[in-house]
Amino acid sequence: MAKIKTAVSTAKTKKTLAKPKGKKPEPMQGVMALALEAAPLSEPMDAYFAKCMEKLGFVPNVLRAYAHDMAKLEAFVAFYNDLMLAPSGLSKLEREMIAVAVSSENKCFYCLTAHGAAVRALSGDPLLGEMMVMNYRVAALTPRQRAMLDFAVLMTNASHEIEERHRQDLRAVGFSDRDIWDIAAVASFFNMSNRMASAVDMRPNDEYHAQARG
Amino acid sequence: MAKIKTAVSTAKTKKTLAKPKGKKPEPMQGVMALALEAAPLSEPMDAYFAKCMEKLGFVPNVLRAYAHDMAKLEAFVAFYNDLMLAPSGLSKLEREMIAVAVSSENKCFYCLTAHGAAVRALSGDPLLGEMMVMNYRVAALTPRQRAMLDFAVLMTNASHEIEERHRQDLRAVGFSDRDIWDIAAVASFFNMSNRMASAVDMRPNDEYHAQARG
């Protein structure tokens, strides 16, 4: 893609990469295995973290991990929130189901924990969450949902084999081309997020495990 | 992650998903296989596309593909530019090398083409670009670069097997924990981007193929 800086790009400068004086940072205990120091929160991120505390009772560790760098945190939050919360032909539950089915293929502890909880909460069906974690094929899904997850899992395991006929399979169960974009975007995102979490050993907040167990 | 909308999140409303009146959109010929209509460019994106034209002579097709939705395009551009252009212990060439080595594992035609050209251009070494596309193990790399690419490829193929010893391998050749974050972030991103491109059959601009062939 274009190697061009723009207004929407980061204002970070070399200076911000200067090593902090004084003592070396510790690994972020309970957050991730890298020793990176939290940067001061920018105003919008401060507000966002406050909202997390208010609504969830905690700040998800993925955000704390990205908070070593405000530009990265803001970009991640914007990207993520558009993906999972913006209007879409896919319900929020469907997007979370994709998240978990993909994370199961990649055996990502962080995402299986956090998004498994989301499936349980959004569906009100704890078993559905477990099935997405363990093997989505055992769930009693609509043909639409099954096609959606089959596509997401094929994208995860052999994206280079995807061809027009696979997109046709989605259209055949009623997905629009915009829906296909959204399925692809969510499945792709968790293939990123799973790897990021595993690469730096990100740890989910303990609160997720007991959530929405029914 | 938190299901909370914030200032940095999208302002899109349900309305924007309304199907365009009149004729059905065509597949974006030469851009991707989905039939999505380009949205009117927002001001910053209009400026960004203009800069692309000025500096590259074309707008990369990945941007045209995302341009069916301004919120998605802006989020993608911000995320991407921070990743590939912001200050980092990794040079821009090193980030592009990771991009191509990862894309080779995923056999992503779009990314191999666009980022293969970037490696050729940034290194001034057309052969290095070919090696990243074909099999990065044949390149005469520094131990640092080799460790970086081995980690990126392990992340691509078996991220669930990554453990502290793999991060130690990176530290042993001189990477800081912040560098490790950046390696992980670039490798993760292209695992997303490769799958997005393959899922919607994104096509690279023809201009890339002949670039920087030496």
Added chain:
Amino acid sequence: MAKIKTAVSTAKTKKTLAKPKGKKPEPMQGVMALALEAAPLSEPMDAYFAKCMEKLGFVPNVLRAYAHDMAKLEAFVAFYNDLMLAPSGLSKLEREMIAVAVSSENKCFYCLTAHGAAVRALSGDPLLGEMMVMNYRVAALTPRQRAMLDFAVLMTNASHEIEERHRQDLRAVGFSDRDIWDIAAVASFFNMSNRMASAVDMRPNDEYHAQARG
């Protein structure tokens, strides 16, 4: 092995395979996908099912699935109970950890559910159960436990590559040859059980999901 019938072998005759008169059996709803009729319980199995009801509040569905044939049910119960409950250098928790780590590789919904609950219950650590289900590598294990699970997972994924040096790895962390037998026996058994459960679509009792969530 020897093609020889013995006292310990089954007394079943051709007659027992005669199709039941009257209406065709239905799939065992909630138990498995095969339409097999429950046979009358033998005396020891009747006692065993009663004990299950008394101690667990339900009869595990795997037993109900095998109960179409008393010889098979009795052989399974004897084999299973010796494996998981007989004296061994491995604790019951360790045997359950192997069960879940193996079942995770094979994505077996039944065994992940039933034995994931057992790990949570025996360890008093719900998180440990989740980790075994999702990716055992993220758990903080003793070197002994880690070696045990690595061996079990190698047996699952590439048993033909096992050689003396892998057994030596187990001896090096303190396992006796008898312990190695037991590790191998448990890992092998769940490679059987996972496949049996998936082949006939065995379904875990609903009770497991909420057990020992902390």
Added chain:
Amino acid sequence: MAKIKTAVSTAKTKKTLAKPKGKKPEPMQGVMALALEAAPLSEPMDAYFAKCMEKLGFVPNVLRAYAHDMAKLEAFVAFYNDLMLAPSGLSKLEREMIAVAVSSENKCFYCLTAHGAAVRALSGDPLLGEMMVMNYRVAALTPRQRAMLDFAVLMTNASHEIEERHRQDLRAVGFSDRDIWDIAAVASFFNMSNRMASAVDMRPNDEYHAQARG
């Protein structure tokens, strides 16, 4: 499954695990790589071994390997004999064909040798045995036999992908639900047995190699 001891379960006590006084046991030369001492044969096992000697001229090494513990040996023999010898819609040859096709996927030297000999003997067709060992797809099988082996091999390589349509493929060539149970049970068992044999380096008796070569 239920953590409940019953009449059919083992009577073994902790005492039996006490290390034998005096010299350390040697690896069981020609039987397996673990140094486990043979336990005194129980009465039924003594009779069984005598029958093996009488009918086969040798005691299969798998039995000698299990003979370090009578409870384990008896449970194994009972389970195995029911599986391979009890009345079934599958002939004994068909069960042996499954055994070998599964063992070929797992490259298990012990089982390929012992059960390859059984296929040669039961079929009177040495070539059929070789084909099961090398690649079952080259054999001229009935559609029924082919479907049976395809299912067994799918169970071996990707049991988590099995769904109703695969069971329907078996019903379509005439298998009853009870037959499907038996196919699944044999294929599952050898996925256990192959791994056990490889994990402890079990060695087949030399006698098998020359048997039934035509």
Added chain:
Amino acid sequence: MAKIKTAVSTAKTKKTLAKPKGKKPEPMQGVMALALEAAPLSEPMDAYFAKCMEKLGFVPNVLRAYAHDMAKLEAFVAFYNDLMLAPSGLSKLEREMIAVAVSSENKCFYCLTAHGAAVRALSGDPLLGEMMVMNYRVAALTPRQRAMLDFAVLMTNASHEIEERHRQDLRAVGFSDRDIWDIAAVASFFNMSNRMASAVDMRPNDEYHAQARG
């Protein structure tokens, strides 16, 4: 490679591809699944086939399969005989062991049968032939032979991962660079031959199966 015809190249002309008049050729029953007509044997091939009859009692089916085209047959025979029979630091038995270990990875019925017989015959050890077919790791090999087969199998399964350190492993057990060439050449050849045989369903002569069974 060079697109240049030379003296050593074939003298075949378009004419030889003309379809034979009259009835369509039948599949070569017992030889392969393609319906190709045997061409008249050239003088050297006629002599070669005669020698085969004299020494082996049959013409190997691979030769009959190639005999639809004399240029192909002659090129194959010359290439093969140099590889397997010319002077080399590898004994003929070692070359056959490589052939079988490679063919086992590729599950090639033809080559496992024909070259399994060769290992049995050349070694005078029927068991060694079986081990090469089933899982070469179970054989009691010298470090030199083991390194040779490990390299051949790595070439078969992941040739793109081979690097200098793998060649060093061979040098460390005494192989010269010329020996490494020969190991590589034999392993490569059977990766060709296995695929050719499977692609056209080549069938080994029945005589092989009983040969050298001891």
Added chain:
Amino acid sequence: MAKIKTAVSTAKTKKTLAKPKGKKPEPMQGVMALALEAAPLSEPMDAYFAKCMEKLGFVPNVLRAYAHDMAKLEAFVAFYNDLMLAPSGLSKLEREMIAVAVSSENKCFYCLTAHGAAVRALSGDPLLGEMMVMNYRVAALTPRQRAMLDFAVLMTNASHEIEERHRQDLRAVGFSDRDIWDIAAVASFFNMSNRMASAVDMRPNDEYHAQARG
């Protein structure tokens, strides 16, 4: 195959394997990683190399690598030229497309470079060459070409699964049985050549990279 020397076989004797007196050979810099000394060219090979120089401006490194032994070089050249240049129902371009699609699966730097250039040159379509290297599924192929490459790639990745129905797929798009032989022969050959090149780290001549870039 027959262990019989014939007129067409090599005249090489043990003597030719004698180690050269004096200094040890160096690795063939820029050709391969093995230290083998070039043998004096035989008359036909001398003529062939001269033709290469005249027509290509260089001698392909694969020939220089084989030139440590004239019998091997001559056998290779004869085999290769028949395969790629002899009359066939497949055009030379089609044979080169197979070569590159197979080499892409095996990630062979040498063959992707040399034969990628050939596809670019023969087709006059630089993009087609890139697509064969990166992922042949993205190219706009005729059904005939697509079936041909699908078969070649299946042969590369799972030759043991090939059955009559796969050959029927080729016949259905118009290939004769002789054409199927030729597809199989080319795909098989590059599975050999890829492995040989990777095993000895063969390096393509620099000239290839810039050839036919359009």
